[in-house]
Structures are given as structure tokens and as C-alpha cells.
Amino acid sequence: MSARTGRVRILRGREWARPVRPARRELVSALPELEEGRPPLLFVPGFGHGAWAFAEHWLGHTAGRGFPAYAVSLRGHGGSAPAPEATLRAYVHDVTQAAASLPRQAVLVGHGAGALVVAHALARYPARAAVLVAPVLGGWGTLGAALRHNPAGTVPAVFGGPLRLTRRQLFSPDLPDPQARQYVARLGRAGRRAQWQLLAHRAPEPAVGAPPVLVLGSPDDRVVPPAALTRAARRYGSAPLLFPGMGHDLMLDARWPEPIDAILDWLAKA
Amino acid sequence: MSSSTDHGRPDPDATVALAPDGRSVSDRGDTVCVIGAGASGLAALKNLREHGFGVDCYERETGVGGAWNWRHDRSPVYASTHLISSRPFTQFPDFPMPDDWPDYPHHGQLLSYFERYADHFDLRSHIWFGTEVIRVEPVAGDRWDVTTRSTGGYGPERTSRYAAVVIANGHNWSPKLPAYEGLEQFRGEIMHASSYKDATQVRGKRVLVVGGGNTGCDIAVEAAQQASQCWHSTRRGYWYTPKYLLGRPADQVNDGLLAWRVPLAVRRWLHRLVLRLTVGDLTRFGLPRPDHKVYETHPIVNSQLVHYVGHGRIAPVPDVARFHGSAVELTDGQQIEPELVVFATGYLPRFEFLDPSLLGDDGAQGQPRLWLNAFAPGHPTLAVVGLVQSDSGLFPLSHWQAVLFARLLRQRVERPERAAAFAAQVTAGAGQRYAGRVVSSSRHVFEVGHTEYLRAVQRALDELEAA
Ligand SMILES: Cc1cc2nc3c(=O)[nH]c(=O)nc-3n(C[C@H](O)[C@H](O)[C@H](O)COP(=O)(O)OP(=O)(O)OC[C@H]3O[C@@H](n4cnc5c(N)ncnc54)[C@H](O)[C@@H]3O)c2cc1C
Ligand SMILES: NC(=O)c1ccc[n+]([C@@H]2O[C@H](COP(=O)([O-])OP(=O)(O)OC[C@H]3O[C@@H](n4cnc5c(N)ncnc54)[C@H](OP(=O)(O)O)[C@@H]3O)[C@@H](O)[C@H]2O)c1
Numbered sequence: 001m002s003a004r005t006g007r008v009r010i011l012r013g014r015e016w017a018r019p020v021r022p023a024r025r026e027l028v029s030a031l032p033e034l035e036e037g038r039p040p041l042l043f044v045p046g047f048g049h050g051a052w053a054f055a056e057h058w059l060g061h062t063a064g065r066g067f068p069a070y071a072v073s074l075r076g077h078g079g080s081a082p083a084p085e086a087t088l089r090a091y092v093h094d095v096t097q098a099a100a101s102l103p104r105q106a107v108l109v110g111h112g113a114g115a116l117v118v119a120h121a122l123a124r125y126p127a128r129a130a131v132l133v134a135p136v137l138g139g140w141g142t143l144g145a146a147l148r149h150n151p152a153g154t155v156p157a158v159f160g161g162p163l164r165l166t167r168r169q170l171f172s173p174d175l176p177d178p179q180a181r182q183y184v185a186r187l188g189r190a191g192r193r194a195q196w197q198l199l200a201h202r203a204p205e206p207a208v209g210a211p212p213v214l215v216l217g218s219p220d221d222r223v224v225p226p227a228a229l230t231r232a233a234r235r236y237g238s239a240p241l242l243f244p245g246m247g248h249d250l251m252l253d254a255r256w257p258e259p260i261d262a263i264l265d266w267l268a269k270a
Numbered sequence: 271m272s273s274s275t276d277h278g279r280p281d282p283d284a285t286v287a288l289a290p291d292g293r294s295v296s297d298r299g300d301t302v303c304v305i306g307a308g309a310s311g312l313a314a315l316k317n318l319r320e321h322g323f324g325v326d327c328y329e330r331e332t333g334v335g336g337a338w339n340w341r342h343d344r345s346p347v348y349a350s351t352h353l354i355s356s357r358p359f360t361q362f363p364d365f366p367m368p369d370d371w372p373d374y375p376h377h378g379q380l381l382s383y384f385e386r387y388a389d390h391f392d393l394r395s396h397i398w399f400g401t402e403v404i405r406v407e408p409v410a411g412d413r414w415d416v417t418t419r420s421t422g423g424y425g426p427e428r429t430s431r432y433a434a435v436v437i438a439n440g441h442n443w444s445p446k447l448p449a450y451e452g453l454e455q456f457r458g459e460i461m462h463a464s465s466y467k468d469a470t471q472v473r474g475k476r477v478l479v480v481g482g483g484n485t486g487c488d489i490a491v492e493a494a495q496q497a498s499q500c501w502h503s504t505r506r507g508y509w510y511t512p513k514y515l516l517g518r519p520a521d522q523v524n525d526g527l528l529a530w531r532v533p534l535a536v537r538r539w540l541h542r543l544v545l546r547l548t549v550g551d552l553t554r555f556g557l558p559r560p561d562h563k564v565y566e567t568h569p570i571v572n573s574q575l576v577h578y579v580g581h582g583r584i585a586p587v588p589d590v591a592r593f594h595g596s597a598v599e600l601t602d603g604q605q606i607e608p609e610l611v612v613f614a615t616g617y618l619p620r621f622e623f624l625d626p627s628l629l630g631d632d633g634a635q636g637q638p639r640l641w642l643n644a645f646a647p648g649h650p651t652l653a654v655v656g657l658v659q660s661d662s663g664l665f666p667l668s669h670w671q672a673v674l675f676a677r678l679l680r681q682r683v684e685r686p687e688r689a690a691a692f693a694a695q696v697t698a699g700a701g702q703r704y705a706g707r708v709v710s711s712s713r714h715v716f717e718v719g720h721t722e723y724l725r726a727v728q729r730a731l732d733e734l735e736a737a
Contacts, residue, residue: 007735010670010728011721013529016358017522022369093369100365105391126320126364126391208364209320 006206020093026079027098028055029070030063039128039267040068040102043251044095044121046112046136047190047198048165050078053111053183053249057256065264070106072098074117077188086191088120088201095121107267111251112136112223113190115232119204126209129270131263134217134224134248135232138198142228149222160196162189169222171247174254183252212270216241216250216259223248241266287431295415295429301326302679303416303432305403305623307393308336309384310656310668311438313362316391317669318436321676326430327393330402330421334388336440338380340467344443346485346617349468350492351377353663354484354571356519359720360663362387363670373519406435406624412651417623434651434679436672441619441657446712448615452593456611463489463614469496471610477501478598478608480590482508483713486614487572493612494574494583501606502575505589506709507558512573515544520571521662528721534706538564555579557586562709568717569661616713619657629654630700637715641699642726644671650682650693659713661705662720670727677734692734702726 028051032038041062043054051071062069074091076083083090095117099106108127110118115135122130136142146154146163153164165187171180190198207213213236217229233240243250243259250259287295300323304314307329315327331342340347353360353374360375361367365387371379388394398418405417409431417429445462453460461471463485469492477497479490482504493500515523527537541564553559557579578584588601597605618636621629629646630639640646643658653675656668682689704723708714 008673008728008731010363010724010731012363013525013721017526017529019358019522020369093366096366097369100390101368103389124364124366 008208009205015089020090022097023075023083023090023094024081025075025094025098026051026073027070027101028052028059029068030055030059031068032063032066034066035068036066038067040070040104040106041267042095042099042102042106042108043069043071044108044110044114044118045071045073045077046110046114047163047195048077048187049112049114049249050080050186050188052078052186054251056252058251058260061257061260062264067264067267068102070098070102074114074190076191084191085193087193088117088197090191091117091194092120092124096125099125099127107131109133109263110135112248113138113198116198116201116204122207122211122213123205124208127207127211129212129214129267130207131214131216131266132232132236133250133259133263134221135215135229136198136224137228137232138201140199141225143199145223145225145228157195160192163195165223165248169247170249171253172220172245172255174245175247175252176254183249214238214241214263214266214270216243216262218243218246218248218250220245221248289409289415289429293429295431297431298324298326298433300324300433302434302436303328303403303414303430304436304438305406305416306336306438306440307331307334307388307397307399308438308440308656309338309665310440310672311336311436312384312388312393313665313669314436314438314653314655314672314675315393315396316387317672318676318679319391319393319396321673321680323676323679325396326432327397328401328403328416328418329397329399332399333385334394334397335381335384337442338377338384340377340381344464346442346464347377348463348466348488348492350488353377353380354513354569355660355663356521359521359525360665363666365390374513403439403623405429406437408628408649408652412649414651434653434675436653436655436675437621437624437657438655438668439621441659441716442617444618444620445613446616446618447613450590450593455595456593456598457596458608459610461610461612463612464617466612466614472497472500472612474498475609476607478503478587478590478606478611479614480611481614481616482506482570483568483614483616484570484572485616486612487570487575489612489614490584491572491574491578494578494581499585499608500578500583501585501587501608502579503587503590503600504558506562506567507552507560508567508570509541509545509560509564510549510552510576511541511545511569511571512548513571514573525662525721534565541565549576552576552579555586558588563707565661565719566707567709567711568659568713618712619716628652636712639701641696641702642671642674642723642730643704643716643718644675645696645700647697647700650689650696651679657716658718658723659716660718660720660723667718667720667723667727670724670731674727674731674734677731681734688734688736692730695730695733 050073054071059069073080109131111133113136115132157163215233229240304327402421414435473496476499477493478501490502626634704718
């Protein structure tokens, strides 16, 4: 799927008439010591996660390799303003706002449901490139996988309660237990409406500017089944890059340097 | 990368051809030329690059932003200018303005928005600042010879050959000045609104403002606060839309209705009703009754004019009949004695570098005959971007014009039959209008309803790209 095949939508009267209300946004960054003209990366965490999830390892590592690195917290997450009634549209707004505020055209990197937010944002902001990490692109398949691996944490979400992710879904056994528990304890929750929209939402509109898109994940991810990874990658005309043995949270798991190095290598070539 | 003080022309290694008259022309191959780095030119530059084209953009000023850089000598913007179209209608569709900005940003914010757009998409390295386009001529193969020189006429002329040209020179800089009997004898000060910069120019004076467009109303409001006396002369009555209606920016309310496809007659009725319930009958204040229906003139969005008329700080008067030595005679026979007259009578488009017939403007009236206000019959590689006066924000319209042109240029290579169908459409549709009935006035030639216009662009894009 690229800008060249989908139909561009010009008229958005309803959106213009009802702009998304601004909400305080947390944007954390790590900048390279030397500005080398590389494109900035904007990391978008998935539901329940905040910018902290990238601040832990990936931001510093990215900056260390010469790329300006930023992470945003979607409203209601991390250090952004509380937003229990947030919608998917509001999250997309947060991402396009953060992207447009950067000094140069950005690469959008979305993790989990953050990848869905990025997929929508690509239709509203001409990203230089996009990376979908363990993408949760929604639909009923997502629910099926979640129910299979974590029925107790998932069922309440169906009724508007919080989605509770478990250590086993998010991390490989390689991550020391106290560390994993600490991460799980930091998880918040997405807005109720956004959670439902994850299941039933319109397919993302075509990306503007036809950016190259990389999909990566782990075949051992207990949130995103391998078939979903392949499907996501096929949508963007490629195959997923796989990191066996890792959990859903590739940016926090024990072997976190591998995927981010692969992303930066790909960018350097793209 | 060129800095804002770089002058000159790109690419020394371009191949050299000869123009029919023997001048040397450097051939820029598939590169597209964009004239002007105001909002419309920047949108063209960014979108053409996004579609893979090389672009040379020429800008006579030393910075981007066009009209919104109020230091530019031709800028029509004055110190107090705020947008009349609210943010969602004014921002580019793929580069939102910061959401913590006000509904109606200040002109300084607009300038910083365009500067950030230029930096974000790395556009400045493709812009040749301080360089004026003085001639654009068609040559064989639908290509164009563009002649430039340093702004102000210094330095040698240079001619380059381009695959396509985008004209984005703006249409709010060349003053439209009506002729009046006796104007030469008038001993007071006169100026066109284009030279009005800030309130110090009216402070303490008796001021007559002529013209009831948004400029005239803004300046009258400023004179109401700063001048010793203010008359506001209009040749008809208008509908003064406040910036906020029903607790929201007026244009957002209107588009809410448009999105539900509420018919025009009902929207008119609602609009009149809201005005009647709030400001009431304006003839009570001595303002003339509008001689047209709501939406039949370019919207005036101004909450303060009526307010100051109500305070007695603005005296509404009819059209000017003639000037005398120290007095101005109005059409109702009244004579007033202003020290300063500001003509806010609008602007006329000007394409001084182009044979007007190329744009179908045979009588050189400043009224091109184009399709979608952008495409000239018989010239498939020429587009004018930004030659629209929208009932809403202009920049999204410029953006989509640019996207449409970029895709057209691409289809000329990839699907020539689609491009040919487009060309036929341009010829058949030249002169089409995209607004409901409007009052006949030179300023309404480019008036478009943004919904109608964008719908037409959407259709054009769909047909161009249809499988
Ligand atoms: C007071 C005022 C307020 C307005 N408010 C709004 C508003 O609220 N919302 C809205 O949407 N619109 C508004 N407008 C309309 C306004 O015209 C547009 O917003 C906008 O400035 C048009 O952008 P542009 O790029 O088409 O033209 P311009 O901004 O005029 O830019 C044209 C550029 O081309 C350059 N140029 C011209 N000729 C040449 C040449 N021969 N060679 C090289 N360079 C050249 C100029 O130097 C300039 O930089 C307002 C206009 C005025 C006068
Ligand atoms: N954001 C803002 O705050 C803002 C501010 C100013 C301008 N603008 C925009 O800039 C553009 C230009 O606006 P503008 O106000 O400068 O010009 P304009 O819209 O063309 O208005 C010109 C005014 O002068 C009158 N007029 C023209 N010729 C006349 C004549 N010979 N005798 C008497 N009256 C005459 C017109 O009357 P008719 O009704 O008969 O045509 C009209 O009232 C518009 O798109 C406007 O929306 C925006």
C-alpha cells in the first residue's frame, strides 16, 4: 500500500469543524552531540506505555548513533495530560503535532498499538520513513490473540475496563524478573473508546509522500502472532524483520539493542 | 545550501541551449520552476519534491512567507493582522499548526509557521532568494524559458529552460486604486491600504477609510481606537460575521453545517437569525442594508466593527462622490474633511513577466480564464497556484492545487492518456466558477467556496489517477 494506489481524501469538513482539543504532551528527547543532518526519529509508544519505555534504552542508543531521538506520550499516558475519553483520532493528532514540531522531517516509529496510531498519522503527515515495531493493527484477530494468551487481563477491556498486559506477554524469560516487574508496574491504560476503536476502526488512509515502511517484530511475541506480522508487512509491500526469542516489548526486553540497530541500519540505507 | 543572501541561479553544469534570438539558455532538464516562496510557492515546492521532481524556486525577497512577512516591501499585512480563517481551515493538511496556538493566530505566528515548514522539509536549499523572475516564455515541447535577475534590476539577466512552471506570485500586492474626480486637488494625505503598517499612521488624525473588505474593516477598527475621528465609506451594506458564533469559531460552525449537507438557504437563514439575535438590525446604526444575501460577498469576519459603530467611534458613510481641496464629497451630498484617506479597495492580480494571453487574459484585465483557477488551456506544463480567494483559508487550496499539478506531471510520463484527458478537461472547463452567486465586483472573480472548490479538485485528482 502506498500513496500511489489509495485514494487521497481532501474534504474533511467534520474534522475541520471539530478540531481535537489540545492536551499537554510529554515529549522526551536525546540528541546527538554532533548534529550530522540525520533525520530525527519520533518514537510512539503503544497503549499503556509512555515515552519512558523508549527513554529507557532506545533514545540514548539512537542519539549515540547520530540520529536525534524523540519519544512522545499519547494523551493519558506517561507524563501527558490525563485523557480517559481519548479517541484514536486524538492519539493521531498527538503524533502529527509532535512530528510537525520537530525541526526536520521525521521518521515515525510506532510500537504495538502505537504502530496503528502511526499508520493513521502517515496519512496526515509526510514522514520520511516509518517503522512499525510489533504492530498491533487492531481488528478482531488482535482480540483473539490477546484472549488466548491473557484471558484474565483482556476480558475486562472488552467491557471498557483496563487492558492488563502480563510479564509473559511483554518480555522474554531473559529479562531479569525484578526488572520486568518494575516495567509492568509502570504500565498505564489507554482510553476506553480508543481501546474499542482498536477492534473496530476504519483502515488507515494511504500514506502521504509514499514513505518506505519497515515492519519488525518477534515470532515469539504473545501479543502479535507471526501471521499478523506478515500481514502487516505485506500491506506495505515487504516482509517482516524477525527477532526470535524476544517478547512484545522489544525496546525493553533483554536484547533491546538488536532491533534498534536494525532500524538504524535500515534508515542509513533507505 | 544557499543562505538568504545568496543570489544567482543554480547548477553551473546544466547544458546550454540557444534561444531563438541567440541568447544562451541553460537547460534544466526535468526540473520544475516555481515563482515565489510565499505560502503557495512553498506548498508547490514541497509537493513537487515529494513527488520526485527537481525544483528551482525564485523569490524576489530575501526570505520566505510572502505576504505574511510584513517587512517585505509588498506585504499587505499590518501590525495588528490576525487570521480571519481559523486554524483547521488555514493550516496545510499535512503540517498542522501547533495546537496551543489561538484559533485565529497573529501574522507573526503565520510567518514562523511558513519558516518552520520551509526548514522542516528542507526547502530553502532549492530557493534562490533575491532573484526576480522577469520573463516566462513558452518554447517547443511544452517547455519554458524563465529569465531572472537580481531583485531591483541589478546584475545580468539569466535564462533557464524548465520542464514546467508554477506561478505562485500572490495576488494581494498590486493595489487596486479607483479613480476619483478631483483627487489630484485634494490637499489631505492619501494612501492605499497596502502601505498601511500600524496604528501610528492614523493616531490623532481625522481618517476616512474607503472599502468594506476585511482590510477596510480592520483599519476602521484601528482608527476607531487611535484616530481623532473615523469615517468608514462603503458602497454597499455587508454582513459582518463575528469571529465567534454559538461559542465556536464562525467557520467551524459553518463547516459543521456543510458536513451535514445543510442546504444553502437554510444556512443563510440560520446565519441571519444568529446575527439578528445578537447584533440586530444594523441600519439602526446608520449602516446601509446589505444589497445582497448572506454569502454573496467575500465574507467579512470582524467582531469589532459593529462594536465601534455602536460606540460612535466609527461613522458609517456612503461611497465617495468626488474630492475637493480639503473636503471629500459623499454620494449623499455630505462633505467631510479628513486629514488622511486610506483606500482599502483591494488588490488586482498581476503577472508582469508573462504574456497575459497565455492565461487566457486576453484584454490584460487581470482576469485569467483557467480551469480550477489554476490550469491554462493549451499549456499542460503551466499552473498558477494560490490564485483563489477562498471563503475560508487559502493554504489548503494551494496545497491541493500543487499536489494535483505534481500528479499531472507524473502522469504525463507514466500514463500519457490520463494527462491528455486532463488537458481536454482544462480546455472544456476553463472559466468555471466554484462559488454560488456572488456580487459582481473585480474582487469576486477568484472567489471560491472552499467545499465546492475542493470537491472539484478531488474529482480531478480521482479522474487523473483512476485505474
Ligand atoms: C491583510 C490580509 C490578511 C489575509 N488573511 C488571510 C487569512 O486569514 N486566511 C487566508 O487563508 N488568507 C488570508 N489572506 C490572503 C493572502 O493573500 C494569502 O493568505 C497568502 O498570503 C497568499 O499566499 P501566496 O503564496 O499565494 O502569495 P504571497 O504571500 O503574496 O507570496 C507571493 C511570493 O511571490 C514572490 N514573487 C512575486 N512576484 C515574483 C517574481 N516576479 N519573481 C520572484 N518572486 C516573486 C513574492 O515576493 C512573494 O514572496 C490575507 C491577505 C491579506 C492582504
Ligand atoms: N485575516 C485578515 O484579517 C484579513 C485582513 C484583510 C484582508 N484579508 C483578505 O485579503 C484579501 C483582500 O482584502 P481587502 O479587504 O484588501 O480587499 P477586498 O476584499 O477586495 O475589498 C475591497 C473593498 O473595497 C471596495 N471597493 C473596491 N473598489 C471600489 C471602488 N472603486 N469604490 C468604492 N469601493 C470599492 C469593495 O467593494 P465591493 O463590495 O463593491 O467589492 C470592497 O468592499 C481578502 O481575501 C481578504 O479576506 C484578510
